[in-house]
Amino acid sequence: MKAGTSATRALTEEAWAPVLAAAGAQGQELGEQILAVAHEIASNALRGPLTDPNREPEDKASLACRLFTGRADARVVELLQGMVRGRWSRAVDLISALHDLGIQAILSGAQAGGTLDDVEQELFAVAREVAANREIRQALEPARRTSTDARVRLACRLFASRISGPAMTLVVWSVRHQPEVAVGGVPYNLRRVTELAAAMQNRVIADVVTAVPLTTAQQARLREILVRRLGFDVELNLEVDPQVIGGVRVMVRDLVMDNTVRHSLAGLRTSLTG
Template identity: 40%
Template structure:
């Protein structure tokens, strides 16, 4: 987001944080309601245009939200949406994107309260790796031409795959992503969720690939080294790939820190060829 939309999202995050700081608020229920609102805004493009029209007074748009959603969602969600539509948005889609982010964050808060945020981050990463290694599963979950009946069956399949095997927040996040991809690939959506989870506690995410599983001591040393390098806590998403031939490769955002034998061999081959 840029300009006014970025400012509007920052203000929405502050209001959201103040809301979920109240332990009486159920973040999982909040996530479900905000997810429903995201789907509504995606479906009803004229409504989204009205709610982001800069020529309409903010109070009028807030009143419209109250009339449309009263009795459909909780008062907390109505208040959040009313604050959102009072703000200015550069693009109509930015409003729906902001609501979606708040929905995902609410599920992340639910995991954090349950002491399961580390597990959720790891499960999101693992699910992404499963998709990468199973083209058939990925195809089954991403067919956008599927009928309503097929989409329902797909959701049922996903719940059977995940139910009891991952934390509840992970299941809700992945199911919502599959049901509402919103033009993204599953991989992009999972990456966005992982970053959101890391940002929730001001951490970075490092994808670490090694030839063999790292010991607990190695993981602690690597985490401490990356924290010292970046000046903030770094969550490690660990993967094993025998093709790296020893050493480790670390990706943090767009930066790659590689110390694998395979990379050193490739570098030596390039120098010889040169």
């Protein structure tokens, strides 16, 4: 990220933090509006005019005001005006920043309202279902034969009746947004928002792979070991893979702990072949 974007984001976050703190549980609604504004800007090719370095900052702020006053909360409009007054290295960086602020606002509002853990668990459940069901996963991924709106409608049919409004907003964002990573898509986005929700509660998600399902006692013991080692509360994301043969592989962020038989055999083969 270049200096223009970095500096503008830092100033925006500094100005927005007290507004979000004062909003309390209303942050959820503000976050939903921020994501809606980002979607409209991206869908209607507005990011160019709103970030054009050749236009005067107040001209861009006035445009933002005309576009969204009466359609979004005054605090959201003021946030956007402050953002477009700044400089952006790329027009798309404005959209990315709005996404981050919208997600943060939804989660902060849920935390203030005492429902953050519920939102995290709902996102976690959706992420697991998408990961486990190849048909759903493929249907939600971008494809020439389906539009983004069609995929969003499908996600709503699948999940809206089972999860809260804030969680559903984040699921919709996960379906709409295409991450700038080689391997990403909906599972990546769902994991990202779930990890953010967990981090706000001083919790991390540990991916645990075993050859056979862990018992309740084994899960409790593993969680205890990880909490002691990592210094955080731990959410276990359990996966059964017979190919690991035996033992357990645990992945937390960039940390991998692998004592599976498959890993040991691979290490032995490497040693024997030099």
